Amino acid sequence: MRKKSEERRQAIIDIAAEMFNDVGFERASMSEISARLGGSKATLYNYFSSKEEIFVEVMRQQAGQKFEVTFTSLVESDDLRGALQRFGALYLHAVLSPEVIAAKRLAFYHAERSNLGQMLYERGPKLGWMMVAEFLKKAMARKQLRQADAWVAALQLRGLLDAEWLEIRMLGVVTNVTPTKIRDTVERAIDVFMLAYATEKH
Template sequence: MRKKSEERRQAIIDVAATIFNETGFERTSMSEISTRLGGSKATLYNYFSSKEEIFVETMRQQIGQHYEAVFEQLVENDDLRLTLQRLGTKYLQVILMPEVVAVKRQVLSHAERWDIGKMLYERGPKAGWTRVADFLKKAMDKQQLRKADGWVAALQLRGLVESEWMEMRMLGVVTGATPEQIKDSTERAIDAFMRIYAP
């Protein structure tokens, strides 16, 4: 029974994702999702409390696997600089991807009016960067980095890696970067981070 329930939940997400991508968040309704699914709105509410929750789950699934690959770069017994370099490179590759940029633009355009920004942040970026913060705290405990607030250090690391690209990418000034550009940019970011947090 549980397998069928999970399959039904996934079917709702798949149908909703198609509609959100076709018409956007605002013009999508629970009625439209239930009609295309072939069920009732009551069925949707058995699985999700709101359209916002369905939207967040569809967006999370669309880009979640890409972000998971970023945080898999954290290897405790590896060389710290090399690990951060791998993390930064993978992160930069992901945030420049067209599908990731599209999701971010959708969420940002609705974040003020609905709770989707907060919901997505809690289920995605916050969870991922908490892993980075924990990793950095362990590096601080090993005296590989100076003692500081691990969460702040993680946010500063993210900011440094994003700094040369994110604004221009979101505004459509650039549409991507070459592997060489990503490598050089990430090296500059990690160098700056290590200078800030040198023990």
């Protein structure tokens, strides 16, 4: 029974993903999703409380795998700079991807009119950057980095990585950032981060 329930839930997500792509988030409705699914709206609400919640799950599946690889790439290492550079490259490849850019644009657009932005943040980026903060906290304990607020340090690292490309990618000024440019961006970002946080011997 549980397997059938999981299959039904996945079917809802798949159908909703098609609809969001076809007509956009605003024009999609719970009624239309249930009609395409071939069931009642009540059945749909047994799985999801709102269209926003379905959208969050669609985005988690479309973009979540990239971020899962990114954030789990951070493992304790004597080569802290190398670990941060690998992470930074994975992060920028993910955050600049079409799927993630589309999700961010929708989240910003609907942020004040629904809880979509908050849901996307709480179930995605916040969890990932909490992992980064924990990684940095351990580096501080090993005296690779100076003692500081690890959460703030994680957010500052994110700001350095985002600084060169995210805004102009969001606005469509650029549509593609080459791996070489990403590598150079990451190197500059980690240089600044290490100047701010590394202990003298690192």
